Amino acid sequence: MRKMFLMGRSEAGKTSLTQVIKGEKLHYKKTQYTNIAEDMIDSPGEYAESKYFSLGLACFSFEADVVAIVQAADEPYNLFGQSLHTFIQRPLIGVITKTDSVYANVPMIRQWMNDAGCERIFEVNNVTGEGVAELMDYLSEDTERLTLEQAKFKQRLGLREWDPLPEGVAYPD
Numbered sequence: 001m002r003k004m005f006l007m008g009r010s011e012a013g014k015t016s017l018t019q020v021i022k023g024e025k026l027h028y029k030k031t032q033y034t035n036i037a038e039d040m041i042d043s044p045g046e047y048a049e050s051k052y053f054s055l056g057l058a059c060f061s062f063e064a065d066v067v068a069i070v071q072a073a074d075e076p077y078n079l080f081g082q083s084l085h086t087f088i089q090r091p092l093i094g095v096i097t098k099t100d101s102v103y104a105n106v107p108m109i110r111q112w113m114n115d116a117g118c119e120r121i122f123e124v125n126n127v128t129g130e131g132v133a134e135l136m137d138y139l140s141e142d143t144e145r146l147t148l149e150q151a152k153f154k155q156r157l158g159l160r161e162w163d164p165l166p167e168g169v170a171y172p173d
């Protein structure tokens with residue numbers, strides 16, 4: 001199971017998403033701090049909303065296998081800059097929550113997530129659980145653990161750690 005780090009504005013639905021994935025009933029609990037000990041790393045929305053804290057999010061990302069931007073389908077403006085994936089050394093995905101909102105504008109949020117460099121985008125409704133299975137399938141894939149030498153070998157090929165090796169290429173002994 002890949003360890004997912006969640007970041008996004010307050011009320012985006014990060015904690016609710018962790019509850020649905022864990023099979024818990026939705027219950028409101030304001031996130032006050034970032035806990036890295038759990039299977040998923042949840043963070044307070046205020047970190048993403050403040051330029052003083054936002055850099056810290058990049059540090060938490062190193063504790064995770066995958067970083068997820070969480071944005072509600074009815075968010076009125078975008079907090080995240082373009083090409084965010086270039087300074088996060090983990091696969092970046094997008095999770096669009098509140099797809100049930102009457103103000104939902106999923107194509108617009110998708111555009112923001114594509115601009116940020118998300119390699120996969122998932123749409124979920126935390127209330128009904130719709131779309132969550134697809135995200136769980138993605139998370140259930142294991143991340144390959146590399147030795148330093150293997151990581152350096154991939155770098156020499158211009159690959160990121162999580163990119164597959166080209167066909168016919170193997171790590172040197």
Ligand SMILES: Nc1nc2c(ncn2[C@@H]2O[C@H](COP(=O)(O)OP(=O)(O)OP(=O)(O)O)[C@@H](O)[C@H]2O)c(=O)[nH]1
Nearest residue numbers: 010011012013014015016031044045098125126127
């Ligand atoms: N309709 C609807 N409401 C949702 C959905 N996801 C979350 N909510 C509601 O949105 C509110 C905020 O959800 P949280 O999961 O606490 O948001 P958060 O991103 O963890 O917020 P912070 O902890 O402040 O960063 C709660 O009242 C949730 O019940 C969704 O998919 N649909």
Ligand SMILES: [Mg+2]
Nearest residue numbers: 014015030031
């Ligand atoms: Mg929360």
